Amino acid sequence: MxxxxxxxxxxxxxxxxxxxxxxxxxxxxxxxxxxxxxxxxxxxxxxxxxxxxxxxxxxxxxxxxxxxxxxxxxxxxxxxxxxxxxxxxxxALLPGTARERGRVRALAQLVACDVHPLNNLRVLQFFEQHWNVPQAERDEWVRHWIVDGLAAFEALVDEDPATGAFCHGDAPGLADCCLVPQLYNARRFGLEVAQWPTLARIEQACQVLPAFRQAAPESQPDAPKGA
The missing domain is CATH 3.40.30.10 (Glutaredoxin)
Incomplete structure (x- = not known):
């Protein structure tokens, strides 16, 4: 490397x-x-x-x-x-004012600091290898924390005047960079994204953009065929 x-x-x-x-x-x-x-x-x-x-x-x-x-x-x-x-x-990935940047960073950190670490691969491997936690229980752990976090995310963006086509305003930014991969994870574990209608709407706006399609897991050079 x-x-x-x-x-x-x-x-x-x-x-x-x-x-x-x-x-x-x-x-x-x-x-x-x-x-x-x-x-x-x-x-x-x-x-x-x-x-x-x-x-x-x-x-x-x-x-x-x-x-x-x-x-x-x-x-x-x-x-x-x-x-x-x-x-x-x-x-820009961050908006222009300190107040706006604080909102966007809080949304991004909700995913990156509070949801994702609890269903990270190394956590799940520790459950399996050290505590012999069965697959079904590991999956339930993941789903619990994803639902908990995304429900909070939905509440924070739903009907907030700062929310536009994207998490903040009408251009994608830092919060959208974090949201879309977490919704991908939600689907991996069998969750219906439609239960968070504002997040689903934002994701749809993101996914029509070339940048999001280019970054998608299945578009990566190391993705297995048919991913």
Whole structure:
């Protein structure tokens, strides 16, 4: 993996089905930034994120990791904010005022900090490998926290005057980057997105945009055929 790093350019260490990597791919695509995907398979070889060369780059042994030249940026929200600061003149991921940015960051963190970590692969593997939690119970755990979080998200955007075609206003941004992958996860675990009508409407507005289609899991170079 390390031999791919050059002094220039963007390299995203990613797994096709990682929702954290998915949200970064959306941000890169919205900003029109070219990057090379470096696949890190989270299941093969005991998890390629645990390989020594990758762990040297990211001691947390998680994806995504963005290399900008030889500068490493870790954590999906930090990566998205980094893109916003380095390329401020491309389409903005954050709105113009402090109050608006606070709202958008809160929505993004609802997913990235409160929902996603509870159904992350390493959590589910710990349940299985250390506590022998059956698959059905692990799936119920995931569904519980997704429903809990997305119900709150729905309440925060429904009938809020700051909500437009997207989570905030009429242009996609940081909150949409986080929402769409979490709705993808919801479907993976058998949940009906229609129970959150405002979120479903926002997702539909996102999915007609090329950036969201380009970032989708099934569009990634490491996605299995027929994904």
């Amino acid at each position: 390390l031999d791919r790093i050059t002094d220039e350019g963007l390299h995203l260490y990613s797994y096709w089905r990682s929702s954290a990597a998915y949200r970064v791919r959306i941000g890169l695509a919205l900003k029109g930034l070219q990057f090379e995907t470096v696949p890190v398979h989270l299941l093969k070889d005991g998890g390629q994120q645990h390989a020594a060369d990758y762990a040297a780059l990211n001691p947390q042994q998680l994806v995504p990791l963005l290399m900008h030249g030889r500068r490493a940026v870790r954590q999906s929200l930090a990566i998205l904010e980094y893109l916003e600061e380095v390329w401020p003149d491309t389409p």
